[in-house]
Amino acid sequence: MKGVIAGAVLFAAALILPVDGLPKLLLFLLAYFLIGGEVILRAVRNLTRGQVFDENFLMTIATVGAFAIGEYPEGVAVMLFYQIGEFFQDYAVNKSRKSIADLMDIRPDYANLARGDEITKVNPQKVKKGDEIVIRPGEKVPLDGVILVGSSSMDTAALTGESIPRDVKVGESVLSGFINKQGLLRVKVEKEFNESTVSKILELVENAASKKAPTENFITKFARYYTPVVVFFALGLAIIPPLVIEGALFSDWIYRALIFLVVSCPCALVISIPLGFFGGIGGASRQGILVKGGNYLEALNSVSTVVFDKTGTLTEGKFQVVDVISSGEMSGEELLYLAALGESHSSHPIAQSVVKANKTKLDTSLVKEYKELAGLGVMAEIDGKKLLLGNSSLFKDEGITVKAEDNGKTIIHIAVDLEYQGYIQIADKIKSNAKESIQRLKQLGVQNVVMLTGDREQVALQVAEDLGIDKVYSELLPQDKVAAIEELTGGLQKNKKLIFVGDGINDAPVLARADIGVAMGALGSDAAIEAADIVLMTDELTKLPVALDIASWTKRIVWQNIIFALGVKGIVLVMGAAGMATMWEAVFADVGVALIAVLNAMRVMRYKV
Template identity: 55%
Template structure:
């Protein structure tokens, strides 16, 4: 049985995750979700249409087999073409989407061929039988699937759906010899559905990019040897080894080794963090330069990386009020349209006896086409196409008209810091001299001293120096993990490192109150100054914040994984109204929820980049 048992920090109970392969109808998905929620012992079920994932919270583990059987029956009754598959939770992978890509290619080909035949029938001077043949072939190329689905649904007693509406409207058009109209309606319907599928596929690819933080393996330490295993096989209390360059697979506590780790995937913090024995380490971090032995404190399903992936994949569970209303409205709308169309034909014919019955039939068919929810599905994205196209010319990608519409009543705009308001690349931003040598000389000594180091901070100093280091001047070199570097250069003792190194060497240093990573430099036991390495504010960030406020946004808020001191400094320079620092991705989601609750009228926009912002972006 493919189910997930999650602890208290994620929703309690058993979670059954299924992939609905072949689901391409959002309305059908809504019906499936509603019926599955009605199954006994199902606490809650929700469908993520973008990832084709149906997640079911089960109150009792023993009922999972029965619920799975009933769910498959429900799906089969609503859409026989959908195949229910149990999701591979151990690997936590998305299903191979080659079938979807092939299906899209087939639809594109059929639409193009149908359009060519339609144009040929309309503009070539052909005999009536030849025209009818071309129209029929053109119609079947794009309408064959719709007719087949409609027939299957009728046999199962489900009449009122979009397939039925499209079928009777277009067949009716053929019956009154309006062949071009019948084919055109079906053709444009298929174009609309194709555009919808492409948009959904883009969403799936966006979610799949999150897999970059998912570790593929863990090096489990057993009896003095390391064995490569799946992260799901490692238990709490087991030991794992994390080599330089590897992703951290599980949350744990470092018991041996020290290293600099890249935390940007989770926290957005641009400067690598130094970890030593006793420190906690989170899955999703990248170990940069040291060998670490870690005692696992959480199983994979409870790990930080797994929670981030889970939150994003299931963000669809938090539905907007408008979305819920449309789902309910569609259940009553389609039957009402069909009944109204029938009355539009029958009542005038009864009242005005002897009148032209075909005229009323034609009007009712027009009413069906215009009122069809599928026509609305086509018209809504097209109405926003102009705005989206205009934005794309300015380098702005808007993934859908709903996002454009939501910008109408923005009350608060929430920003991530790293990579959004700042450049997201740590570099030398300041050199403070406190001795007898110049800034250029200080940078040269620091670059020469750090030349053989693999530390990210060393790379920043060497990049700032920008010239080739004279390695012949280096007489000795000693790297001190967690402290810095000692070198003998041209007969002088050079020490480059953090304040702990300065204290251990008995060298008095100065704190200039700078924000960022401070690298102190001493030569022959005398303090010469420090180099500040930090993130840079983007040139246009301040102007952008002011323009946003001028446009009517009442409040600008910043959320970041960086320290509160750094956050306050950046926020002050940019005119941010509220600043929150030291936040993990799940804490950003919680903070966003709090901000939303405090707003009575208007919407909240979150602006961010990178995997660390994915859960809060999805929730927004």
């Protein structure tokens, strides 16, 4: 930059000082080489590598040509403004990159390794699985682990985009990238640095830029063919008219050709469009949405069908007792207590929900001859009585008539000594923001919302009705889900895309098969980060419409740049060929347009919900 400044001073001196002839030419030449020497060297270096038609070549040819026809001030001025434009472009690009770097500044600098009572500050990469570390208030969590001692409040914004702190206590997990806000914690490390959440996220963000969107690829190919075409057109513009038009001067048409060359530089597109997608990825990560590449960000603009897994995605994935109905002499509390005793030896989530709902202390020593019947229920002897718990199929096999309606909830029937006593209704609670998120998706242009589940048809239909879901596939095995996705994908209109949204742990095959796989609530889940194309770092469904909105916002800005750059360049190219534009208009059509396009692309980073 110092050379450019020195050259600018010499350029001003050449314009102001009362010198003529050779001294004036030498001043302009010295200024020119100080300002543009780096550009000329790059052009020569690229020529030796076979890279002929780039912006360095165009600037060098245009400015050398200006000197050749005696337009010394304009030759230096073009190079000066080009360098100033490059400086501002670099500044804008670096500022955008810094915004993402600041946002993703979650890489820990050190870890406090604990060996007994001795604490040593070490590089996080030196800490092994099973080691214990101490995290003081205000420090970043350097590695994933489980709290052994202490409780605190964690700032998770860098990973999730959430401003509300998360309370943690002994036995709970903390992830690298969290910031400890309050208490002193002692943590047992569960993953080494290279396998930790922060390392995987940083790798994901760093690799995102390598996956170009179709628009980026198009512009790169466009520039590859566009540049040589305009160079040869400029050459024809300089040579042919003076040969065929009476009175035409070579100097006049060479000047027009030089203007044509300056204007034709495609750097406004080549720089601003990748920056637009990079900014979109950064804006999404600011909201706790990690997009693995510009290609996935652009694909979100073509989504017509969104497919949701049910349990853990649309619902909490936590079963709870919603009602206890007695049909005999026993009270509801007695029924629930008896059912909790019968389910106390089962690890099934539904069984555990019954045990949790019971408020009376259980005496499990009363349970004898416990037998679990896969897919049916439980048989046991309790205090000398034969207890039967399970679904209607089990009771039908035992010849017992049930007295409950199938209303879309899971039902556990209860019988004592083959006498029907009542039933318990259990439901998986729908997430509070599920309906709002689906409505927002439809407002954004999603035509079909589909749900896949292994649950019973009646339960699935009830959830679908509550949420406004268009189509339901129920009672599916994992391989059935892949087949359902293939069926839905086959029915899509041309150029339309399908999103599958799952929890990312047991849905990896379906995430991989969908056009765009989105992992929900995948904080710390290796399977989710590996299988999905987009990772929502919290379990909030509202993040999905935000991702589509960011993709739309990015697309608008990218196309604004394409239309603006090509429009201005096209106008000035025609004006230059017709002799109606000077080198100053050419500088604006190149450097000015590029700078405006880059600054416009940076607006993507400022997306707000």
